Amino acid sequence: MILEALQHFLTPAAKEIKALGFVRESIAIEARYKRCRRAWAGHLDKCQQHILAAAADLKEKATIMIIGSGALHDAPVDELLLLGHRIVLVDIVHLAKVRRKYAQHDQITFFDHDVTGLIKPLFEWQEGARCPIAAKTRNKLSQINRAKIDLVISLNILSQLPINLIKYAARRHIPLPNDFESILLGDHLDTLRVLAPKHLIISDLERQYWTDGDAANREPALPKDICQRLQNPCDTWDWNIAPKGELDKNISLLHKVACWPYPE
Numbered sequence: 001m002i003l004e005a006l007q008h009f010l011t012p013a014a015k016e017i018k019a020l021g022f023v024r025e026s027i028a029i030e031a032r033y034k035r036c037r038r039a040w041a042g043h044l045d046k047c048q049q050h051i052l053a054a055a056a057d058l059k060e061k062a063t064i065m066i067i068g069s070g071a072l073h074d075a076p077v078d079e080l081l082l083l084g085h086r087i088v089l090v091d092i093v094h095l096a097k098v099r100r101k102y103a104q105h106d107q108i109t110f111f112d113h114d115v116t117g118l119i120k121p122l123f124e125w126q127e128g129a130r131c132p133i134a135a136k137t138r139n140k141l142s143q144i145n146r147a148k149i150d151l152v153i154s155l156n157i158l159s160q161l162p163i164n165l166i167k168y169a170a171r172r173h174i175p176l177p178n179d180f181e182s183i184l185l186g187d188h189l190d191t192l193r194v195l196a197p198k199h200l201i202i203s204d205l206e207r208q209y210w211t212d213g214d215a216a217n218r219e220p221a222l223p224k225d226i227c228q229r230l231q232n233p234c235d236t237w238d239w240n241i242a243p244k245g246e247l248d249k250n251i252s253l254l255h256k257v258a259c260w261p262y263p264e
């Protein structure tokens, strides 16, 4: 706990990124990964296999953008580098461990970026001002030349995009539209289409809370209209994200994860 607090203090990030909890969360994910490595192995392997399959028919020295790169547990970075590809890593937080490993690598570019464009407008919102979604900053990702990226991967980030924003808005009583989640996720899907001719989306679809002997309590991870837009996934699997004892001594949390390649 003390170590995590120190790491939070020492991790360089803009104050709005810390205020909305992104650094704390990245540190917590890393700690959970260390505790739950075995339970996560099947999910991480599935993600890596789908990414390698999507990259299999790319031309030599292609450019791959990974959005939601984070700590890179689910990304087969070394294999992609061996194939000669260039990789652009996009996330709001890249912890020191990941930076140290790849900082000197000339095939890798780190792009610390808020893909929603809403973190700063929410943080700077003042009582009586218009809804911050109207002040959304232009997504720098869509300004990247489409011809330069061959494959873009949205990696376990889609369902995560609204979570911290909604929590922060609730804390400060910032008004958000009822369809905020759909607007944000729809915008992300539009951006993927603009960025590259080929994309791959990996996201959780459903969260299941299991107690011994009971049927699971289930909640959708994505709004209905976004599921309809994505249509049928090419594969689904379970991610035992928090085995019993992790969040609660009696309950385990399982994510139903899915994968959508484009074009199929």
Ligand SMILES: C[S@@+](CC[C@H](N)C(=O)[O-])C[C@H]1O[C@@H](n2cnc3c(N)ncnc32)[C@H](O)[C@@H]1O
Pocket (backbone or CB within 6 Å): 022, 026, 029, 068, 069, 070, 071, 072, 073, 074, 075, 090, 091, 092, 093, 113, 114, 115, 116, 117, 155, 156, 157, 160, 161
């Ligand atoms: C579940 S993690 C993805 C797992 C990650 N690939 C790993 O192995 O650690 C979701 C990621 O989305 C990132 N993220 C959430 N909101 C973001 C935003 N607005 N802009 C950019 N990245 C964001 C988080 O920082 C986190 O790294």
